[in-house]
Amino acid sequence: MLSRTADNLFWLARYMERAENMARILEAGYRLAAMGIDVGAGDTEWHSTIVAAGCETGFYRKHRAATAAAAIDYLARDPDNPSSILSCIQTARRNGRAVRTALSADMWDAVNGSWLQARNFTIEDFAPDTVRRILDWVKERSLLFTGCVGSTMLRNDAYWFTRLGTFLERADSTARILDVKYNVLLPTYEAVGGALDYVQWTAVLRAVSAGRGYHWIYRREVKPWLVAELLILKPEMPRSLAACFIEITRTLDLLAGAYGRPGEADRIAGQIHARLRYTRIDDIFQQGLHEFLTEFIDDNVRLGREVSKQYLT
Amino acid sequence: MAAAFDEMGSGGVVRAPYRTIAEWLAATPPDVFTHKRREAEILFRRIGITFAVYGEGGDPERLIPFDIVPRALGAAEWNFLARGLEQRVRALNAFIHDVYNEREILRAGKVPEALVLRNESFLPAMQGFTVPGKVYTHIAGIDVVRVSENDFYVLEDNCRTPSGVSYMLEGREVMMRLFPDLFARHRVQPVSRYPEALLETLLSVAPPACKGEPTAVLLTPGPYNSAYYEHSFLADEMGIELVEGPDLFVDEDIVYMRTTQGPKRVDVIYRRIDDAFLDPRTFLPDSVLGVPGLMSAYRKGTVTLANAAGAGIADDKAVYIHVPEMVRFYLGEEPILKNVPTWSCSGEGDRAHVLAHLEELVVKDVHGSGGYGMLVGPHASRAERETFAEKIKASPDRYIAQPTLALSTCPTFVEQGVAPRHVDLRPFVLVGREKVTIVPGGLTRVALRDGSLVVNSSQGGGTKDTWVLEG
Incomplete structure (x- = not known):
């Protein structure tokens, strides 16, 4: 297939996934903020949400303080933010439109339909007390899209590049959502492991739809190291880093098999995958959760670059 | 101007192809039409059949209005038309080959030499080599209008990159979804074979050097082009790659596309970009669309x-005048389809006639398209006609004039209900190495404004599904 087509598919999937994850990050921010205001912690939750979304630089160029309204507007609506939900949908649609021939009709419907609906949103729809409807809508649209990919695409290279985009983006996002917690400062009088700490970890779980999963797997109260284990190392948790890398390495293997030319991307992916498979959660906490996640995010970015070099240009 | 010929019939007489449609129109309450039209619009939006207009403000992706009342042609009238189209397109191809090679028609004095050789559309780079099968216009869109039961005129030949075929195909799809019962009561010849026929046509003209199954691609200027939807639609239907200039490169005079598996050789390019952008080394040096x-x-x-x-060179509006002569010259036949009588303003006698009869004529800029830069005499004000007369006098070579034809009308669903509106027809003629294929149907454009004769989408025109009934 055309390198450009593969590139467009890859980014189409990444941006649809990013729109969904941005909604999830915002949801986590909401829950954290709802706790924080009670104890007078001010706007640090929204600051941490912006950091977790990777939008710190752009945000503070436009806004002085991380108020709820400013943060939500910047992450969900602002066309100047290339990662805002609306920008993601627009970019996804632009990539999709450029490769309509490679999309199934249902995929196109999912992408184009999202864009058409998104065009009708007004600025009021993004106000702090109404934006939740949009967040739910975005998740729904993205799930529809991945559903269409899974059930209507031929299992060939077009499908593989699309899946690569989804899982690379998802791994990045799960790592970031987990890191939100690191960035939220507990008020000094709150103990680690205290009531507020507990609520915050629960918010993280819910943001990745893992609340139920947690209880099924651990059958006990929410413990920070178990939440981290679930989202980093557990292959049965569909948004965990380990689960994403099972998909990524499998997909890269299929591509290498079909094209007969593995390269640097395969090596890096294998390395990350091995680390996720054989590391224990204790080791991660020993190293520092934040440090581990930062390193992971950097490696993941490097992998994206190599995939691009190997196949997409 | 005489009263227009109505294709459904007039004076209480319903023409045969419209018998069932007339009953259906009479039996269907208007609010059903309103509802169905809205449904059609939603379908078009959802499929993404838009045409892009950038730089004019407003919504950049627009819908061409679609009229839900089909236009019907009987088998006999279609067969007549198809014979005429095939004849005309054969002559056009022979003409193009001739002017880039032997120039016999010029030497015989049948077409003025200066008109061809000094024409902007004449490409010196095409001289002295033969293209596969001597086919130059593989996909021709011939605009035809009807003025009576038996009189069809060719208004214009489009020999470069005619567009609109996706409207023919998707319009049919939408109609079949909206009105399955109406289709059940007719035997409408299918148009869905078009992409297959197009692919067959393209592969038939692969270079002789090509061994094995040829690789064809569709070259588009990209998503910002107004016809991009059509490009992607056709590539998809044919199962070929939709490429942009940067996806292709040339190495030692061989064209390749960049793929995830390395370079792949390309044999046939169905290009939907204009000549001037094809190759920056030969034409516009700063074009990034080409290769x-x-x-x-x-x-x-x-x-x-x-x-x-x-x-x-074959569809220039001034060369148009000579197409009937081409038919006689190359094929030794009498033209089946008529040309609209045309005055060329470059000749003194013709010009005087045109200036004296502006209120009856349609005057066109030979380089204009899309309905821009033309004067419809009977509908223009005195001041507009006077301004146009000055333009003609200033650059007479740029203008031709034709009588204002009473284009036929078809029943159309408009604000006031179902009413007659003027239409034209663009059938698509495919020319391969061995044969000519015309899918029964075409793009019917309809002037939605009452009395308007301008069917262009940029000027308030819409489209209709065009039915050719089984004989």
Whole structure:
């Protein structure tokens, strides 16, 4: 297939996934903020949400303080933010439109339909007390899209590049959502492991739809190291880093098999995958959760670059 | 201007192809039409059949209004039309080959030499080599109008990169979804074969050097082009790659596309970009839409362009006058389809006639398209006519004039209900190495404004599904 087509598919999937994850990050921010205001912690939750979304630089160029309204507007609506939900949908649609021939009709419907609906949103729809409807809508649209990919695409290279985009983006996002917690400062009088700490970890779980999963797997109260284990190392948790890398390495293997030319991307992916498979959660906490996640995010970015070099240009 | 011929019939007489449609129109309450039209619009939006207009403000992706009342042609009238179209397109191809090679028609004095050789559309780079099968216009869109039961006129030949075929195909799809019962009561000849026939046509003109199954691609200027939807639709239907200039490169006079598995050789390019942008080394040096070195590969015969570069010499509005002569000259036959009588303002006698009869004539800029830069005499004000007369006097070579034809009308669903509106027809003629294929139907454009004769979508025109009934 055309390198450009593969590139467009890859980014189409990444941006649809990013729109969904941005909604999830915002949801986590909401829950954290709802706790924080009670104890007078001010706007640090929204600051941490912006950091977790990777939008710190752009945000503070436009806004002085991380108020709820400013943060939500910047992450969900602002066309100047290339990662805002609306920008993601627009970019996804632009990539999709450029490769309509490679999309199934249902995929196109999912992408184009999202864009058409998104065009009708007004600025009021993004106000702090109404934006939740949009967040739910975005998740729904993205799930529809991945559903269409899974059930209507031929299992060939077009499908593989699309899946690569989804899982690379998802791994990045799960790592970031987990890191939100690191960035939220507990008020000094709150103990680690205290009531507020507990609520915050629960918010993280819910943001990745893992609340139920947690209880099924651990059958006990929410413990920070178990939440981290679930989202980093557990292959049965569909948004965990380990689960994403099972998909990524499998997909890269299929591509290498079909094209007969593995390269640097395969090596890096294998390395990350091995680390996720054989590391224990204790080791991660020993190293520092934040440090581990930062390193992971950097490696993941490097992998994206190599995939691009190997196949997409 | 005489009263227009109505294709459904007039004076209480319903013409045969419209019998069932007339009953259906009479039996269907208007609010059903309103509802169905809205449904059609939603379908078009959802499929994404838009045409892009950038730089005018407003919504950049627009819908061409679609009228839900089909236009019907009987088998006999269609067969007549198809014979005429095939004849005309054969002559046009022979003409293009001739002017880039032997120039017999010029030497015989049948077409003025200066009109061809000094024409902007004449590409010197095309001289002295033969394209596969001597086919230059592989896909021709011939605009036809009807003025009576038996009189069809060709209004214009489009030999370069005619568009609109996706409206023919998707319009049919939408109609079949909206009105299955109406289709059940007719035997409408299908149009869905078009993409297959197009692919067959393209592969038939692969370069002789090509061994094995040829690789065809569709070359588009990209998503910002107004016809991009059509490009992607056709590529998809044919199962070929939709490429942009940067996806292709030329190495030692061979064209390749960049793929995830490395370079892949390309044999036939169905190009939907204009001549001037094809190759920055030959034409516009700053064009990024084309492929550097493409013309050299083309001349070496390693790749086929469809339509051929330089095919536009045959659809120039001033060359148009001579098409009936081409039919006689190359085929030794009498033209089946008529030309609209045309005055060329470059000749003194013709010009005087045109200036004296502006209120009856349609005057067109020979380089204009899309309904821009034309004067419809009977509908223009005195001041507009006077301004136009000055333009003609200032650059007479740029203008031709034709009588204002009473284009036929078809029943159309408009604000006031179902009413007659003027239509034209663009059938698509496919010319391969061995044969000519015309899918029964075409793009019917309809002037939605009462009394308007301008069917262009940029000027308030819409489209209709065009039915050719089984005999």
